[in-house]
Amino acid sequence: MAKKKLFKTAKDLIKGYGLPEPSQKRGRKAGASDNRKVTLRARELPSGNVQLYLYSSYKGKATRFSVGVLNPEEDEAAKMRNTEIVRTAEAEAGIRNADAIRQGHGLEPKKKRNVLLSDYIEHLINAKTFSKQTNVSLEMLAYHVGEYRTTQIKIAVIDKPWLDGFISYLRHDAISRVTTKKHKQITQNTQARLFEMLDIVLARAVTDGIIEKSPVGELKGTEKPKYNKEAREYLSIEEVEALINTRCTNENVKRAFLFSVFTGLRWSDITSLRWNEMREDDNGKYFAITMKKTKQQIRAYLSEVGASFLPERKGEADALVFDGMPNNTNTNKHLRSWAKDAGITDKWICFHVARHTFATMMLNSEVPLEMVAKMLGHARLTTTEIYAKILNRSIAVATLKQDEIFLNRKK
Template sequence: MSVNLRTRTQSKGAIKYFLDINHNGKRYYDFLDIKIFPTDTKQIKADKKNLAELMRSNREIELLTESTSYVPKHLKGVNFFDFANDYIKNYKKKDVRMIQASLNYFKENVNDNNLAILQLTPTMMYGYKDYLTDECGLTGETPHNYFTRFKKILKSAELKGLLINNPTKEIKFRKTVGEGVLKKQILTTDELKTLVKTKCGNEETKKAFLFACYTGLGLAEIKVLTWKNVINGKLVTNREKTKQKVEIKLKEGLLKLIGEKQSKSAHIFKLVNDKNNSLSTNAINKCIKNWVERAKIEKHITFYCARHTFATQLLQYGANLKTVADAMGHTSTKSTIKYLNYIENLKDEAIDNLPDINF
């Protein structure tokens, strides 16, 4: 393995630095954004050369440590949003506004201005993907397009050596499928029972998620839910996305789950960390991921999956499409048909698993 600093003379006498890299039997070049111009003073030329040599050294360390858990010092603490804003500032293509929008949505999702590049994880990216598709009010191809633009920022960080492993590498974000297809994973009745018995790292997150599985509320609605929304054993609220009013009977188990009634303005779920700071969507989804793994359930579950679980449970236990649409706050049964299709597919799979009879 070798990383050598080279120069190439360009038009008008400018000299550009690049890295000549031999690694794992392959040779490739990594061009640095450093140029020496004929008008530069001797000191400026020396400073630019020293900077290029430092970048060469850093790149060599990255390659030497890429298969280890060692993190080079120069990669620690680089703020992701500082890098992303600088990337957008220097981006010259027509889709720059979409990249900016994708970054804005990501910032809303993680709610952490001090996020370092090395803190980006696949779990965080899955959470952001779900946030775009389910909680932003985006439709059609827009979530896919935003996620694709966001990946450009990560790719740039990877090329500059600031990101060792791209957290979106294994994430498949397919374009919009037919409206009658359910795109999320759901939990079965047995899996819900298993989760109830399994310890969760944050008990309030556990309670909120299970409550959502039996009411169909999204995370945005759970966060603002207060005791004024519980009236005579019923949940009365409006869907965040459609503003449709929903009234859902709360079974005895759910009433026991949320505890004794408090003042009308008090929040039912206090989704905060040990420092009493509000939990971000990413933190909640990470907690759910660990909880599901601890329960030995091999599914990718985020908070929004609770809503889909609620709909499919209603259909499995006899509710019709209109009833499910009303409970979900859908304006029509058109958005609900995908859950019925999912149930029908389960029936088909069950029939396929029946033993053959040889006549």
Template sequence: MISKATNNILFRVIKYLLELNLWSNTTRHQAEDSCKNNIKLIDFVEQYAAARQVEGRKNYTGRSGSVRSLIKHLKALGAEDTLLVEVDLDFCQQFVTYLRSAQDMHHHLKTPKKLAESTILSKIKIFSAVLNEAVRFRLLEENPMGLLHIIHHTARVQKERAFLSQSEIKKVMKAPCAYPLLKEAFSLSILTGLRKSDIFSLKAADLIKRDGIYYIKKTCVKTQQELIIPLSDEAEACLERSTGCRLAELDREKETPLFSALPSSRLNEKLRTWLKEAGITDKHITFHMRSHNKIFY
């Protein structure tokens, strides 16, 4: 059985030959048995993820994390030893069918639940993108995902989003919370529109001051676009309460995220407990919803 390390070397050799335009028909046929026919699907997926890994970021975050999550599901499908060249239309049909009944593998879930339709669609698109890469490297003749019958595709389900009204937001911000740092993080995300991933990765160096006004200037984790957001007095106050000092006193050289002390596990459960105590009981609000409630006073 060929090792994962050898698989990685084979993958890099093929990529190198392609970049040098040396992957001729003769070369390809000569190397086919030793390279192409020995690359495992999950190893190729890992290499695809590694190529999109942002330096300094954890493996299971961002685009690379979304790709790596496929590996868990491929293993659950029983495809741990499946070779890339064995991925055909039947395999793709099996994978899509599996996803429709698969359990969400996020470790923080207290009770198992099935994957959301939007998550299934995302994983299908990512898997198809991985296979497109294999076609580009000439490891597959075509992407079998493109051959799937329409019944095997999953359409995005448009769900009605829950929002907090401005009066509800003010009510929540005034309500006490058993987890003060959670309250500040949620309040800051409402005031700035930052996603959860951007709140959790926010550092002192991301805070800049121009003409007497503080801004958040950082690269968005999800889209990789640069954000420049002016901070209201309320947003500044959130940050000062969270850090225990004035913004001007923050150590800009410190690499630790400002909200690193806030555990991400059971975050939405704690959030809903706080909202319930604030009188918000008729809406299903998660930390993700806050970026759609952006307000300025």
């Protein structure tokens, strides 16, 4: 595909994008009447950049509203950025113009169309409609929307090209907001999760009457970020032992994580676990719970080593088992510091790694796949089969070590 021409000066930018300067009226012949109430215009700045603004005049009073700045284009990235700014500025002009025309006919403008994406995400978080985990993902979405575009975007302006650009940002430019010495690009699964959250936000915007339909429906399935279902980080037995023998900055986090390693319970279930959910039958002690995510009812039986990580029982019968746990983000910070102290530096550790470790540990101990699925509360066996594939791949890699040993000897 041929590269698009780069506009390297302010004048080239204005001419190349067909932007009218202050003395011009866009799309009209000289002397013709202009029925548009709001127009998009551009002016050259002393810096050599181009400012875009919306111009309107009502009862002799002119109003100007900035909608972005174009920079001279030295590469394709700058070209893409400018194209996006011009496109959204034109969409903004269209919305404001429609509202101005409505006012001219004595009608109220559609106020909901002016809702900013960032404000709406914050509204959804504050409304506490979703779970804590989902709210964490919404906060992450808000962060990356801000990183993708420094200029605020209205929900009504979002269309397929904007989504295409955001997806491209997630795949190539998005950096984890967790502070590390090195910038770490977000994983494929994080990309998929963030886009999934954006889809939920836009669907809710439809319900709330902000937009008539979600632009996500215009995307093909192949264009959307996909989860890598085989990407499962887990710990070896030796690494689990190293963690057991290493001090953590938060003892409660250490106990909760290791308890998850030996029960397979998710963060959401561990942090809401209560003492009065503990039972005992002929097979031993267990927690009878309804899993927060899947609503599956399970019995999480306790091994002796697993039970050893339960904290001392305090308070009322319905008291939380792991009371006083930090939020998910801070928990993961403690985990990564702890793992580093234990010598685990080649894996990205988060709380969910404990669940993956439990699954692979059970399968490695020749526990039947169907039984592991039941222990994890999986509704479909195919979900559990992912862990079996991981083990097969690990076994294959280990087998190939034979070539490294014996073939090298022949040389």
